[in-house]
Amino acid sequence: MTITSAGPTTPLVPAAPPAAPQEPADTVTFTIDGIETSVPQGTLVIRAAEELGIQIPRFCDHPLLAPAGACRQCLVEVWAPGRDGNPAKMPKPQASCTLEATPGMDVRTQHTSAEADKAQHGVMELLLINHPLDCPVCDKGGECPLQNQAMSNGRATSRFVDVKRTFPKPISISTQILLDRERCVLCQRCTRFSEEIAGDAFIDLQKRGAQQQIGTFDTQVLGYVGDAPVGESTEDVSGKPFASYFSGNTVQICPVGALTSAAYRFRSRPFDLVSTPGISEHDSNGSAIRVDHRRGVVLRRLAGDDPAVNREWISDKDRFAFTWQSAPDRLTTPLVRRPGADGSRGELEPASWVEALGAAAAGLRAAESVGVLAGGRLTLEDAYAYGKLARVALGTNDVDGRARPHSDEEEAFLAHHVAGRTLEVTFADLDRAPAVLLVGLEPEEEAGVLFLRLRAAALHHGTRVLSVAALATRGLTRLNGTLLAAAPGTEAEVLDGIVDGADDELGSAAEMLAADGAVVLVGERLAGVPGGFSAVLRLAARSGARLAWVPRRAGERGAVEAGLLPTLLPGGRPVADDAARAELAAAWRVDELPAVPGRSTSQIVAAARDGSLGALVVGGVDPADLPDPALARDALDRVGFLVSLEVRPSEVTERADVVLPVAPPVEKPGTFVTWEGRPRPFPQALVSHALPDHRVLDRLAAELGVDLGLATVNDVHAELDRVGGWSGARVAAPDVEAAEPPAVAPGTAVLATWHQLLDAGRLQQGEPHLAGTAKRPTARVSAATAAAAGVADGDLLAVSTDAGTVTIPVAVSDMPDHVVWLPTNAPGSAVRDTLHADSGTLVRIASAGTTSTITTLGEA
């Protein structure tokens, strides 16, 4: 990766600079075990001891949770200067996890104080009294803080002879999370996590004394006689008032085996597992994860520790949705369609790589023009290879990585504001921001970890969250957010209304956004609103707020940086710019690059359908995600020649002429780029013969007579460094007029929709326990709209267009009238596939009876 020649010296996606050292605060000097140490004021004794390498046993203490002092395991002997200035011993041992260091304090841990040691032994004995001897069957066995600390700080033998207190076990808190109350040491890490971090408390401490326990509010389970919870609760698929996207974190931080996950229950032991660091492939946050695998099978994923990105938390989708990578239907060999003797298209049959690549190259050569569609889940390396294949080997700019609703305005926005501008807004900036405006973005559903970071900023740093959306979700409520209500299609109008001096909420929003450090986060959904991105850019210019684009999928930002857009080359180089093309042609060692701007995804689909594109190369695209799935399927059926690169069989592979199997993220090294523009490289976890996309494309190009030079991930990285960023002129900012919102006739409503985190997505297949924790698919309308349609809360609502009808239960919510909200891709509510509609479309709504007729929703 040495750069020897003159030219751009910054890599295409530069790594984040190391975190700046914290400004020195007031320090406190005191001693622990006779070692003098200076720590910032307010530091807890247990934390200062950690810094010195002194281990104090603990269960309830967690650096990211507020001190609780619940387990009492970290008792130490403390001497502090008294009124006379002489050190005086505190009468009882103190919990070091709640004790702040003070000047002159003398702390003696179990290493130097017999009293502290005895106190810790006593606490451990008490904790173990009712702890079952479950270790052989407990999932935590082998990595259990209780087990370890009972060995290091407990008695070797038990003095307890009576009968232990037992509970029926385990109880299912959700289909995924299981609670074994006898194992619980009441440290309250789980309840504190759900209150302080996720904000969706679902379990809490109940009862007193020996019967004290963690439990759900479910009266059936605990035999409770009393009131149901007052707080607002959402029913999940299992019908319980619980829907948390972050519950898996409680399993990971539980210091005993009280909380376990159904997915990992009894699957393995820690010593079986090989751990590889990884990056979650589910959203654009690039959460650090740990992939634990045994004999080539991934058994679980845990949150990694990355203070700059996800801290120690990940969403349940990141944690549990990994079985798709090893699904039994994985494509293992290339497939080639051999025409039947009767002239039919024939069936796909397994073929060798040589044959398949030869057939693919022959087909592509025969076609006069080829388009490339690549999905949003590709790594940076793979996205780069798709772009280079199109431009160098296929000689076209007809390449687009946006497998979702998109617009030319969005493309101009990405080229103008996003591409090549990495790490301008980061997670850390959210903590410092006085206000964050969300536009077309529902963080809890579309970027789980971003939601947690926003919530931490809102709670601890006073960040005000504003959201331009059709309704205030429970997620926005938990962010203490303010809704700037906008019916779908009117977002641009609302954004333009955020001006100083405007009355009510818009005026105060303008005031907040004018403050130094304010941030506007705009989601990919704004592409469906004509004039939306233009209005956002105007707002950012007007208020001085910084602007960042938060796509939903992991590969979207990397695709923008890699130039997977019809008018954009890698590093933000505009296709229309001769100098940019010349610079890239020199870096790619080709004479020239195609100068004609390419077609977007929709145009490629249309061109393939009408025959003006003779062949398509499609990778990682599900037609159901495209703006018009029926049109896309028709185009895939009609196109002359179709090459598909896929991990598993899909609607594309079944229509393809050549199918080339590629590796899922766990079987290849690569890099995801977060919405901040932070590169998140990850290593290969499993030994595999599957090839990454860039390797397959490199070989395909070789068959076409072109050397892409992208055979290995190192080759790609070297080339990314060589290509570097673009310092020339950017694409001009888009300036699109907002469209006039459609007139709403009686019986119709404007559709608002976004994806839920857990839905019918392809990457969540094969994990029924996770699917059970999804929110129950529900339509939302305002009270007036519901009354007009003749439905009551809980009734079935039929939402229909000319293409089809979605019938799901309705919840009456506080939202604008004449708007109906649907989950985009929930089981039973495939908005694009069934309705061929999206946000802003007019749909018909009507009552469809009561919910009693609904059967339980199975796995999607």
Add this chain to the structure above:
Amino acid sequence: MAEPRKKPAVAKAAPGKAAPGATAPGKGVAPRKPAGEVGAPADGYRSVVPPATGLRAAFAPVGGFGVTISNMFRGTVTEEYPSEKVPAKPRYHGRHQLNRYADGLEKCIGCELCAWACPADAIYVEGADNTPDDQHSPGERYGRVYQINYLRCIFCGLCIEACPTRALTMTNEYELAGPTRAGMIWEKQDLLAPLREGMLAAPHPMVEGTTDTEYYRGEVSGPTDAQRAWVREHRPDDPTLPEGAGVEAANVPGETAAEMARLVAGANKQGAR
């Protein structure tokens, strides 16, 4: 390689420095030991056994034959294996066995402690959930996969000590040989102890009203009517039912065990007189 090769240094004993009692100077003397090594004592070795005298000294050259000659009149100790098989000692570490409770449920809970204890990494276990429809052992967990690789096993018995339920014990069976690697990996079906008379083949529910604790304490003495009724409902043809064909029919050895038994029998036949 610039340095010229030196001739091996042969230490010459300086006559003046020769220790008293050392071998005659001029003959080869051992090279000097590098520092730290123990050399011969300066005064040479001396036997602590008193030298033989008289008649004993006279017969000394042929004294060693006494051992040989005296053995000519003793009985033979040759083990006539495999014609005659001498039973191993009761605590001999032989092939493993996965035991059952009196009602036929497996004792193994799939905890993997045996695999953890194994110094040779010979054991592989995967646990799984017991469900009401598929209860193999008392409690929540059972061993779904259990493999012992007898090419790796050193028969140290640490696995037996680690087992929390005494599911794993060792038999006195020592005839473990085979021509293939795969044939030396015993699966759970090969290792499971045969059902004894009165046992009911798993899976079936636990004895009603008991927990795993009662099983550990040995309070379960045999299958109950409810368990038999459950098996009758789910596997009417089960041979271990009272009306079934009997445990003999149920105790079908595993594939690997059967193949090894066949091979060993063949080898025994060949080796027998």
